[in-house]
Amino acid sequence: MRIRAQVAMVMNLDKCIGCHTCSVTCKQTWTNREGTEYVWFNNVETKPGIGYPKHYEDQDRWHGGWQLDRKGRLTLRSGGRVKRLTRIFSNPDLPSIDDYYEPATFDKDILVGAPAGLNDTPVKRPHSALTGEPMTVEWGANWEDSLGGAHERADQDPNITGMPPEAAAKVKFEFEKTFMFHLPRICEHCLNPACVSACPSGAMYKREEDGIVLVDQNKCRGWRMCVSACPYKKVYVNHATGKAEKCTFCFPRIEAGQPTICSETCVGRLRYLGIVFYDEDAVLAAASVKDERDLLDAQRDVFLDPHDPVVRQAALDAGMPEEWVEAARLSPVWRLISEYRIALPLHPEYRTLPMVWYVPPLSPVLDATGAAGRDDTDADDVFHTIRDLRIPVEYLAELFTAGDADAAAGVLMKLAAMRSYMRARTLDGTFAQELLEGIGMTGEQVEAMYRLLAIAKYDERYVIPTAYTKDAAALEAQATASDGCSLDCEGGPGMGGSDGIKAVTERFHLVEDGGDGGDTVHVGRRELVTRRPDGRMGLTIDPTRERS
Amino acid sequence: MNTVVWIVLPYLCLAVFVGGHIWRWRHDQFGWTTHTSQLLENRILRLGSPLFHLGAFGVIGGHAMGLLVPASLTAALGIPEHLYHLVAVWAGTVTGVMLIVGLVLLIARRLVNGRVRRKTTSMDKVLYASLAVMVGLGMAATVVVNLFGPGYDYRETIAVWFRSVFWLSPRSDLMIDAPLVYQLHAIGGFLFLALWPFTRLVHVWSAPLAYLWRPYVVYRTRRGPVPTPQPSPATVREATRR
Numbered sequence: 086m087r088i089r090a091q092v093a094m095v096m097n098l099d100k101c102i103g104c105h106t107c108s109v110t111c112k113q114t115w116t117n118r119e120g121t122e123y124v125w126f127n128n129v130e131t132k133p134g135i136g137y138p139k140h141y142e143d144q145d146r147w148h149g150g151w152q153l154d155r156k157g158r159l160t161l162r163s164g165g166r167v168k169r170l171t172r173i174f175s176n177p178d179l180p181s182i183d184d185y186y187e188p189a190t191f192d193k194d195i196l197v198g199a200p201a202g203l204n205d206t207p208v209k210r211p212h213s214a215l216t217g218e219p220m221t222v223e224w225g226a227n228w229e230d231s232l233g234g235a236h237e238r239a240d241q242d243p244n245i246t247g248m249p250p251e252a253a254a255k256v257k258f259e260f261e262k263t264f265m266f267h268l269p270r271i272c273e274h275c276l277n278p279a280c281v282s283a284c285p286s287g288a289m290y291k292r293e294e295d296g297i298v299l300v301d302q303n304k305c306r307g308w309r310m311c312v313s314a315c316p317y318k319k320v321y322v323n324h325a326t327g328k329a330e331k332c333t334f335c336f337p338r339i340e341a342g343q344p345t346i347c348s349e350t351c352v353g354r355l356r357y358l359g360i361v362f363y364d365e366d367a368v369l370a371a372a373s374v375k376d377e378r379d380l381l382d383a384q385r386d387v388f389l390d391p392h393d394p395v396v397r398q399a400a401l402d403a404g405m406p407e408e409w410v411e412a413a414r415l416s417p418v419w420r421l422i423s424e425y426r427i428a429l430p431l432h433p434e435y436r437t438l439p440m441v442w443y444v445p446p447l448s449p450v451l452d453a454t455g456a457a458g459r460d461d462t463d464a465d466d467v468f469h470t471i472r473d474l475r476i477p478v479e480y481l482a483e484l485f486t487a488g489d490a491d492a493a494a495g496v497l498m499k500l501a502a503m504r505s506y507m508r509a510r511t512l513d514g515t516f517a518q519e520l521l522e523g524i525g526m527t528g529e530q531v532e533a534m535y536r537l538l539a540i541a542k543y544d545e546r547y548v549i550p551t552a553y554t555k556d557a558a559a560l561e562a563q564a565t566a567s568d569g570c571s572l573d574c575e576g577g578p579g580m581g582g583s584d585g586i587k588a589v590t591e592r593f594h595l596v597e598d599g600g601d602g603g604d605t606v607h608v609g610r611r612e613l614v615t616r617r618p619d620g621r622m623g624l625t626i627d628p629t630r631e632r633s
Numbered sequence: 634m635n636t637v638v639w640i641v642l643p644y645l646c647l648a649v650f651v652g653g654h655i656w657r658w659r660h661d662q663f664g665w666t667t668h669t670s671q672l673l674e675n676r677i678l679r680l681g682s683p684l685f686h687l688g689a690f691g692v693i694g695g696h697a698m699g700l701l702v703p704a705s706l707t708a709a710l711g712i713p714e715h716l717y718h719l720v721a722v723w724a725g726t727v728t729g730v731m732l733i734v735g736l737v738l739l740i741a742r743r744l745v746n747g748r749v750r751r752k753t754t755s756m757d758k759v760l761y762a763s764l765a766v767m768v769g770l771g772m773a774a775t776v777v778v779n780l781f782g783p784g785y786d787y788r789e790t791i792a793v794w795f796r797s798v799f800w801l802s803p804r805s806d807l808m809i810d811a812p813l814v815y816q817l818h819a820i821g822g823f824l825f826l827a828l829w830p831f832t833r834l835v836h837v838w839s840a841p842l843a844y845l846w847r848p849y850v851v852y853r854t855r856r857g858p859v860p861t862p863q864p865s866p867a868t869v870r871e872a873t874r875r
Contacts, residue, residue, distance in 0.1 A: 166845050173841075174682040181675050182748070215673065216747035282849035285841030290853040306839045307666035324752060327668035327833075341860040543866055551862040552855060 087365040088389060088399045090409055091276065091296030091440055092339055092358065092549070093418045094348070095428045096269055097538055098446040099500070100355035103267035105129050105227060107347035107356075111271075114346045115333065120325025122188035122214045125226045126332035127347045129269045133242040133480065134229035138184040141318040142243035142432065148178045149316030150279050150435030151372060159373045159436065161283055161314055169283065169310060178313035182324075186224040188214040215324075232265050244483035264449040264477050268484075271347060272319040272332035273431065273439030274298045276363060276387065277372045280331070283314030289329070294552065295360070296440065297334045305329050316435040340552035354541045359416030359548045360409065361423075361440075362389040362396060372436045377487040380433040387438065388423050391416065405553070412550040417537055418442070425526070425534050427496050429485035444538070445481045445493060447500040453477065464505035464520055471497050499524045507535050638820060639805035643798050646823035653830030654838070667836040668757075674749045677742040685735025691728025692771070695721065700795045704788040718784070725775045732768055740765070760832040767825055770818040778812060785812055791819060 111127035130136050144150060148163040163169055163178055189211040199207040213220040229235065239245070274291075278298050281289040288304035289311055291297070300311075300320070307327040311320040320331040335345035339358075343349065348356040364387060371383040389396045391413035400410050413419065421428040421444060428442035450471055451461040457473075459466040471478060471494050482493040502520040506528075509517045521528060537545060657665065671678055699721060707717055740761050743753050778785050794807040808816060829835070864872070 170841065170844065174686045175675075175679045176671060177679075179671055179675070182672050213748075216751055218747060278850060281851055284851075285844040286839060287841075287843070287847060287851050290851040292855050293852045294855050303662040303665075305666065306836055306841070307669045308841060309669050309671060322669060322672045324670065324672050326663070327666040328663075337860070340855075342862045342865075547865075552859055554855065554859060 086367075086389075086399060088362055088396065088403050089296065089365050090294065090360045090362055090400070090405060090413065091274070092334060093274070093296075093361050093422075093440040093442070094271070094345075095357040095418050095421045095442045095444060097353075097355040097357070097444040097541075098266055098268065099444065099448055099538075100353040101129070101267040101269060101446075102353055103129055103131065103231065104352050106350050106352050107269055108226070110346050110350040111332075114335070116330075118323075118325070120323040121321070121330060122190075123182060123185045123226075124321040124323070124330065126319070127269065127271045128226050129230075129267050130227070131229050131231055131233075131235075131265055132268050132484070133239045133245060133265065134232070134235065135238055135241050135243075136229075137186075137226045138180045138318050139224075140184075140241065140243060141180075142316075143246075144316055144435070147180065147313060147316070147318070149314055149318065150432075150437055151277070152436070153373065153375065157373070157375060159277075159369065161279060162316075163283070163310075163314060170285065173285065173308055173310070176309055176313055179309055180312070180318065182215070183224075186226060186228070187220060187222075189220060189222050190214045235265075244480055247483050247488070248479050264452060266446040266449055268431075268443075269347070270317065270319070270431070271345075271441060272298065272334070273317055273437065273441045274332075274334055275440060276368050276438035277436065279314040279316060279435070279437050280311035280320050283310040284308070284329075285310055289320075292336075294554075295336075295339065297336050297339070298331070299333060299336070300329050300331055302326075302328055302330075316432065316437065317439070339549055342549050342551040344547040344549065348547065354546065357417040357421060357537075357541075357546050359418035360413050360550065361416060361419050362391055362400060362413050363387045364389055368438060372438055377434045378489040378492075380436065381429065381486050381489065381492060384430055384433055384438050385423060385426070388419065390423070391419060406550070408550045409553065412548050415548045417546055417548060420534075420537065425499065425530065427499050427534070429493070429496060431484060432487075433485075434487040443485060444500070445485055445496055447497055447504075449477045450497055450501075462505070462508065464501055464517075467501040467505075468498060468523075471501065499526070502526075503531050503535055503538075506531050507539075635805045635809060639794065639808045640798075640803045642820065643803070643823045646827040647798075649827040650829055653827070654835070657830050657835060665835050665839065666833070668833045670749045670752055673752065674742050674746045677738050677746075681735050681738030681742065683735075684731050685739055688728045688730075688732030688735050691724065692732055695725050695728060699788065700792045703792070703796070718779075722775060722779050726772075726780060729768070729772045729775060733772065736761075736764060736768060756832055760828065760834065763821070763825055763828060767818070767821050770814055770821055774812075774814045774818055778814065785815065787811070787815060791815055795819075 107127045108125055108129055112125060115121075115126055116124040125137065128137050136142060140146060141149075144162060150162055151159050152162045154160045161169070164172075190213075191209040191211055193209055195207050195209045211220055211222050212218065229238070232239065274297055276296070278289075278291060281291055281298060284305075285308045286304055286306045288301045288306070290299060290301065292299065305328040307322070307329070309322055309329065311329050311331075312318070312322055320329050322328075323330050335343075335347075338345060338349075344356070344358050348358055367387045371380075371387045374380050374383040389399075391397065391400075391410070397410050397414075400413070401407070418428075422442055428444050430439045430442050432439070451467065454461040454467055454470040457470055459470055461467060478494050478497065479488075479490050481497075482488050482490040486492040502524045506517050506520045509515045509520075510532075516528060518528075521531065526534075671682075704714075708714075743749050743757070743761070774785075790807045790811055794804050797804045797807075808819065811819075
């Protein structure tokens with residue numbers, strides 16, 4: 086057993102209202118720069134829908150993630166090492182910018198500079214952020230928000246095309262019959278990351294201490310294999326710097342014991358952050374399980390019980406501080422995944438062992454219960470409906486349990502039982518023991534689960550120990566030598582360095598004047614010579630210099 | 634004049650080539666990238682890029698064979714001069730055509746596609762222009778002089794001069810009588826080497842062959858100082874209440 090800790094997240098989808106606050110704050114923090122206009126480390130999708138980038142879940146098309154080869158060995162779906170290196174000159178699986186969307190900006194001068202007394206309201210028109218030409222906005226990261234355009238496209242959702250035919254045949258996207266929910270997505274920081282495994286230059290890595298997956302901006306050579314290998318399409322090409330970028334799990338905040346910015350600003354309080362212990366030696370076997378439907382349990386089995394004294398001692402022996410062992414014991418993520426077993430991984434069949442899990446939404450089921458003329462407050466009726474409903478349970482199963490509808494239904498039953506139990510307890514003061522027997526949980530557990538899901542206090546949602554190092558002395562020496570962060574280069578995600586302020590993305594004036602400089606705003610302009618984070622001076626080789 | 638062109642210039646260019654790479658590696662690893670634009674345009678690149686790169690491999694291999702392998706060695710191995718010539722000219726022409734078609738496609742997509750055009754830096758333009766000139770001169774030498782023309786045995790002159798530069802006893806006399814197109818191609822070649830470290834061509838040295846052997850998942854320990862723990866909102870609330 087080789088014990089490691091992983092910072093993981095669980096999202097309670099029942100509480101997501103699709104407000105996109107997480108996406109906006111994430112973008113403001115990380116990707117509001119030139120080259121990353123189209124990049125959303127965090128995006129919120131409406132399901133059913135084809136997602137962002139379009140059809141990203143269709144692995145027959147993008148060849149992301151892992152699969153078992155004929156001999157049952159785990160290989161990247163895009164092929165072996167040699168095959169992938171031969172495709173380095175032109176990656177056949179890389180999405181184009183149009184699969185994401187063409188980023189647009191607006192000529193705000195039209196509004197600001199409009200003369201008084203106009204008869205017509207001045208209108209700012211969208212211009213392409215890539216070419217500067219006027220454009221028609223035809224797609225975006227949340228184009229399908231709340232089923233926008235679902236009547237045209239939602240039946241192309243890979244989770245629907247993957248359903249059993251008789252279930253898929255029942256899907257009718259007529260307005261009165263639709264169901265929907267929001268699905269916020271960030272990088273999964275997988276235990277068996279396909280992006281890291283596909284990176285030819287070894288620039289992508291998983292951190293030993295907390296499992297966060299990062300791109301070393303100084304080592305990335307822009308081979309773009311990570312982008313296509315990630316089945317969740319959560320690694321992006323920065324087309325200004327020519328390097329790959331991805332969700333960082335806000336590691337500077339996590340290291341300081343703070344939640345990620347998407348979690349911190351989540352209005353619905355639906356995100357949970359905590360650490361889980363896992364056995365690194367068990368990862369490969371768990372990812373190589375033959376039957377896709379066994380993957381969920383195999384992934385659960387990789388986690389180690391933080392209450393087990395043997396595990397706690399192993400963690401201490403591995404150099405983890407007491408604070409981490411204690412945080413693992415209190416981890417809300419561990420409770421939701423392993424104790425209550427109501428959190429499920431997104432697409433376990435990709436075999437990456439994702440570390441952002443989801444409590445599936447009960448609300449679309451309850452809506453369906455009501456629509457079927459049953460009582461959505463009656464646990465029995467809800468149970469029956471869950472059993473009877475092909476949709477959305479089959480749909481949720483495609484997303485979270487590799488198509489195992491019983492596993493998905495089991496989680497929904499727990500959630501429904503919890504609601505009924507708490508309703509009876511609160512309104513009538515009675516304890517519905519028969520509900521507990523159905524789901525195999527104790528009353529204390531259900532109440533604790535209710536508190537975690539419904540009350541969701543800040544300190545209980547986020548249990549994040551501060552960063553540590555095995556060799557504190559070496560670290561102190563490093564700290565005095567340099568306080569730079571590897572992402573703090575010009576144009577890099579950290580955007581620090583000497584002229585961090587100047588690295589602003591959007592220009593206010595879209596059309597530049599002849600060049601007298603009077604009306605032109607030069608943001609993002611860099612000097613010929615700059616001081617690098619290591620303190621040395623050097624010529625700025627900057628791909629974006631020409632156009633500012 | 635001969636000394637300047639055939640002795641000083643090569644050494645100057647080689648010095649810039651070596652020094653430039655050291656400087657770039659030390660100061661600009663962040664800019665050390667292929668600078669892929671496949672995201673922005675894939676239709677032409679899908680054909681142009683593999684053609685260009687495979688053609689370039691062939692052309693580089695051909696140059697290594699022609700310049701670094703002495704004629705005496707092939708003769709000792711029993712390879713007839715005629716056979717060598719035939720292979721060199723035809724392989725050179727085929728890979729050269731691949732290179733040219735690829736290069737034309739790659740330049741075309743930078744001109745035609747507005748998205749890629751906007752991302753093309755002036756260094757890219759210099760690089761594409763010099764590549765075009767070099768390939769043009771090289772093809773002229775192969776096709777015009779050797780395939781359809783009278784032929785020229787560069788192995789007895791240019792190759793010897795080229796090797797002599799690296800043996801530190803440069804023989805400029807060998808280059809004086811070479812045809813003009815060969816002379817220009819040789820000068821251009823050294824100038825091209827001097828340009829190399831300042832362009833995206835540095836990605837050649839990062840060809841990821843080590844990927845074939847390394848384990849799939851890379852782990853690294855965290856670097857950087859331990860951050861100061863931040864107080865939770867509840868603690869802040871408590872503190873401000875007093």
